[in-house]
Amino acid sequence: MKFRVERDALADAVAWAARSLATRPTLPVLAGLLLTVEGEVLSVSGFDLEASTEVELEVTAGAPGQTLVSGRLLADITKALPPHPVDVTLDGARLAIVCGSAKFSLPTMPVEDYPKLPTMPTTAGTVDSAEFAAAVAQVAVAAGRDDTLPMLTGVRVEIDGEKLTLAATDRYRLAVRELVWSPSDPSSASAQVLVPARALADAAKSLAGSETLSIALAAGGAGEGIIGFSGTTHGRASRATTRLLDATFPQYRSLLPSEWASTAEVPVQQLVDAVRRVALVTDRTAPVRMEFGDATLSLSAGGEDEGRAEEQLEVVYEGDGIATAFNPQFLLDGLGALPTPTARMLFTSATKPVVLRPDLSASDAPGTTGAEYTYLIMPVRLPG
Template identity: 55%
Template sequence: MKFRVERDVLADAVAWAARSLPVRPSVPVLAGLLIQASDEGLVLSTFDYETSARATLTDAQVSDEGQALVSGRLLADICRSLPAKPVEMVLEGPRVSLTCGSARFSLQTMPVEDYPSLPAMPAATGTVPSDQFAHAVAQAVTAAGRDDMLPVLTGVRIEIEGSSISLLATDRFRLSHRELDWSPRTPDETVAALVPAKVLGDTAKSLTAGGEVTIALSASGSGEGIIGFEGVGPGGVRRTTTRLLDGEFPKVRNLFPSEHLTTAKVDKADLIDSVKRVALVAERNTAVQLAFTDGQLTLDAGSGEEAQASESIHAEIDGDHLVTGFNPQFLLDGLTAIDESVVELAFTQASKPVVMSGAAGESGQDPAFRYLLMPRRLLS
């Protein structure tokens, strides 16, 4: 194996492929990055039996075909530190030699025959603009759980129905719902999948170099339980697959109420700044109080002999006055995920969840992103 490739292209592809490597692999070879050089170009792959990544570099100049398995994290660290010159890699017996300018590294290889075969990419289900998909996923994963003891809640449920995709995530205390359009291969197809939120977020963010992302979902047959994503990265095509999460995602759609008794429209930047300031005196796991009255939203935190804070901002209130409270970080997470400059907070009553979204404005269209947040008990 012998090839030559530009440093920036190689470093980016190696970092992308190595990003999902396990920190503590069950067997040593799963910490490896597989390098395959052929007349079609260079392919860099990783796989830990759950998530696979494959980057193809068509501009690599391959002199000798071959393959080698080396430590993925070490190679990523090395490539990141190399000077801005072409990189040459050569397989020399049990070691790989890497040369870039006057820098030279020699890496020990691992047995390629012990490395698992990457899963095949399922048949394409459809395509979606890459920037829109990345943004929608970033909004949806805001509410995904991080407790591995509840694995179902660490995923994002993707629901595909015709030309629409719904992304849903919840950690029991909040719920995110994002809708976006896409181009399905089968117009009337209806399918759902529960995808690990971290993998989905990292993948969507990393595939924005090209115009579109292809989503490939296998719902039956030998590839059951796998979803794949394909897009364009620097130097060529990038492809990743991951196993779907097992278990039944909670039926959360009915948590969004059909009507509201109180709504408030507030400038998003003002509210974010106020929450950050007032929350400075909020003790751990205590709520920031929100009081909605005529034309005003008052935020309070702290109690008793401890530090206290209070601040009022303008708000357009429609409906009954109410007082409620929320986890300040969860509140900020939802506000930050909303695109619009004016947010709408909709309530049925103080003890029930708030539904946060961008203000509809003159168009009157339903918001593409909604964030539901459970209230917290206020200290007396």
């Protein structure tokens, strides 16, 4: 195997493929990246038995071939190379990398021990890559991180014709986002799958610059389902797959209230800044108290045995006064995901979940990306 490639193109491809490498691989070969040269195309692949990444780029090939090298080491090296064309040559059991006056010789691993990469499923449709990345980021923030509850570590992806719905919850908050996509066959476009939140967020973010993002889906049997994403950025074709979670997602729609006793319109950035300030006097999980009254929101945190902070904001409020409290980080996550400068907070009672939505009252707001977003958060019970 022998090829020449531009330094930046190689560094970007290796860094992208290395995203799927396990931090603590169960097999030594899973720490490697597979380099394959066929014709004038170099393929760089990574696989951890759950998620895979593969990127193709054009090179000047001297000889075809395949090799497996440490992915982390290759990523570090290619990132640090000087700005010159890179010559890569497989010489026996070692891979030589020459760039300007820099020379590296890396040991290789047995290619025959590397597992076969999963096959990309059939394309289900396409979606705007930037909008999809933003939607996934809005929802994935609410996914759980406890691997003992796998049904809460994923994002539920629902396909219903031209509507794509994403939902995630960790029992304390719920995020739901709807967006429009282009199914390959609108008449039969229907599916509900659970995708690992971390893998989905990583794939969506890394492919956000693609011209269009293709979503491929193979439901399969228990534990065999796969979802794939592919796109082309600056002439570089990238693909990622991840195994679907074999778990039942909670029936989240029943949690969303349909009626409200009171509503508040609050400036997002001012509320974010105020919550961060008053939360300084307590530990990061202690609640921040919020009291809504006529055109006023009073925030407070802390107590008699520790520091105490208070602050007031002007808001638009309709309904009877209400006092509630939230985990400050959960509240900040929801506010940070809103695409508008003003948030609508919808209350049923002080002890029931509160809904955050973008405020679309401004004349130009209906076209705002992310308008179909709902973030539900459970309040923290106050003493007494």
